[in-house]
Every structure is written in structure tokens, then in C-alpha cells.
Amino acid sequence: MSQPxxxxxxxxxxxxxxxxxxxxxxxxxxxAAAFGFLALVWWLMALASGPEAYARAMTCLSxxxxxxxLVGFTFAFVFHFCNGIRHLVWDTGRGLERAQxxxxxxxxxxxxxxxxxxxxxxxxxxxxxxx
Amino acid sequence: xxxxxxxxxxxxxxxxxxxxxxWWVQRVTAVALLPLTAWFAISLLGKQLQSYDAMRGWLxxxxxxxxxxxxxxxxxxxxxxxxxVVIEDYVHGKGGKTTLLLLSxxxxxxxxxxxxxxxxxxxxx
Numbered sequence: 001m002s003q004p005x006x007x008x009x010x011x012x013x014x015x016x017x018x019x020x021x022x023x024x025x026x027x028x029x030x031x032a033a034a035f036g037f038l039a040l041v042w043w044l045m046a047l048a049s050g051p052e053a054y055a056r057a058m059t060c061l062s063x064x065x066x067x068x069x070l071v072g073f074t075f076a077f078v079f080h081f082c083n084g085i086r087h088l089v090w091d092t093g094r095g096l097e098r099a100q101x102x103x104x105x106x107x108x109x110x111x112x113x114x115x116x117x118x119x120x121x122x123x124x125x126x127x128x129x130x131x
Numbered sequence: 132x133x134x135x136x137x138x139x140x141x142x143x144x145x146x147x148x149x150x151x152x153x154w155w156v157q158r159v160t161a162v163a164l165l166p167l168t169a170w171f172a173i174s175l176l177g178k179q180l181q182s183y184d185a186m187r188g189w190l191x192x193x194x195x196x197x198x199x200x201x202x203x204x205x206x207x208x209x210x211x212x213x214x215x216v217v218i219e220d221y222v223h224g225k226g227g228k229t230t231l232l233l234l235s236x237x238x239x240x241x242x243x244x245x246x247x248x249x250x251x252x253x254x255x256x
Contacts, residue, residue: 044245047253126177126179
């Protein structure tokens with residue numbers, strides 16, 4: 001193993017393309033969604049623990065910081081969902097041409113923003129909060 | 132000429148020694164999560180989230196409890212696989228990497244157990 005083995009070039013040598021930011025966002029939103037999953041379990045445990053615990057949890061969720069986090073989790077999850085479909089399509093060998101990948105990237109961003117806005121809107125109604 | 136040993140070729144597990152199991156399960160759970168998460172999000176948005184009775188009544192129904200259990204287990208599994216890859220790629224020290232991987236595994240299994248327990252308690256109450 002004295003001979004250094006060939007390595008692929010580091011990320012820094014590539015010219016930046018906006019599709020690259022979706023790739024890294026997929027990981028970031030995935031990790032954020034993992035924390036969102038923990039929040040979901042915490043909410044389920046509160047619901048299973050009884051009316052007082054659930055009321056406390058919902059009060060906790062109505063603080064500005066919690067609302068900000070919920071919107072963040074929503075965007076993270078929705079983006080990961082949409083871009084995940086893009087990855088699954090790629091796994092079938094389709095849509096890998098440069099123009100196609102750029103088009104699907106734009107589609108994912110628009111879809112993620114629109115769906116996030118819709119979920120936040122309906123979520124506010126379901127939580128009985130004025131949006 | 133191939134440099135792979137006959138045994139290595141038959142096992143088909145590649146240089147990392149793990150094969151494609153991780154990659155494949157990540158995809159299978161991803162496909163399962165598309166309908167499960169869409170169902171859960173759309174259902175929640177149509178409920179009165181502030182009402183304890185409404186939420187308990189909804190999650191207490193047998194089929195809802197089954198779907199919610201599948202959601203919790205599949206989410207935990209997919210999340211565990213994804214976080215594992217992120218830790219393996221970005222945490223370089225062997226000690227730190229092993230510690231974080233263990234921690235992530237334990238947290239994911241604990242979260243899945245808690246989520247399942249909560250749903251079962253509501254469904255069987």
C-alpha cells in the first residue's frame with residue numbers, strides 16, 4: 001500500500017452548478033427530517049399520555065420558536081420528499097441528461113415551496129391559529 | 132483479466148464488503164414512505180389538532196393505528212440508514228464516528244419503540 005491510490009477530484013475543483021445545491025440540500029433536509037421524526041414521536045407520546053400532557057405539548061408547539069421549527073421541518077420534509085422522487089427516477093436510469101436534471105431541479109424547488117406554503121396554511125387552520 | 136477472487140465474485144459484495152443491501156433498503160423504505168407520509172400529512176391537516184379527543188379517536192381506530200405504526204417503523208429505518216451515511220461521510224475520527232453511529236442507532240431504535248408503544252396504547256386502550 002506504499003503506492004498512493006488514485007482518488008477522485010475533490011468537490012472544490014468543479015464549477016458550481018445550481019443542481020449541486022440540491023444534492024447537498026437533500027442531505028441537510030434529510031438530517032433535519034430525522035429531528036422532525038423525533039418531534040413526531042414526542043407528540044405521539046404526549047397524545048398517548050393523556051389530556052394534560054397533550055395540552056402541555058400543544059402549548060409548547062404554539063411558541064414562536066416551535067412554530068419556526070415546525071415550518072422548517074415541513075420544508076425539510078417536503079423538499080426531501082420531492083427530491084427523493086427525483087432520486088428514485090434517476091435510479092431507474094431516466095432523467096440523467098444535464099438539461100433534464102436542471103429542469104427537474106427547478107420543478108423540485110417550485111413544488112417544495114408551493115407544498116410547504118399549502119401545508120403551513122392548512123396546518124394553521126388545523127391548529128386553529130390565524131396564519 | 133479480473134483481479135477479483137472467485138469467492139469475491141460469487142459473494143458479489145464489492146470492496147466495502149457489504150454488498151448493496153444498505154442502498155436497496157434505503158430505496159425500498161423511500162418508496163414505502165411516499166404513500167405513508169402523504170397519507171399521514173393530509174389526514175393530520177384535516178383534523179382539529181388542538182382537540183385531544185378528536186386526535187385520540189382518530190389514532191385509536193384499528194387501520195389508522197396499523198398505518199401509523201408502519202409509518203413510524205419505516206421512518207425510523209429510512210432515517211437510520213440516511214443519518215448513518217452522513218456520519219460515515221463527514222465524521223473522520225474513528226472514535227467519534229463509532230460513537231455517533233452507535234448513538235444514532237440507539238436513538239432511532241428508541242424512537243421507533245416509543246412511537247409504536249404510544250400508538251398501541253391508544254389503539255388498545
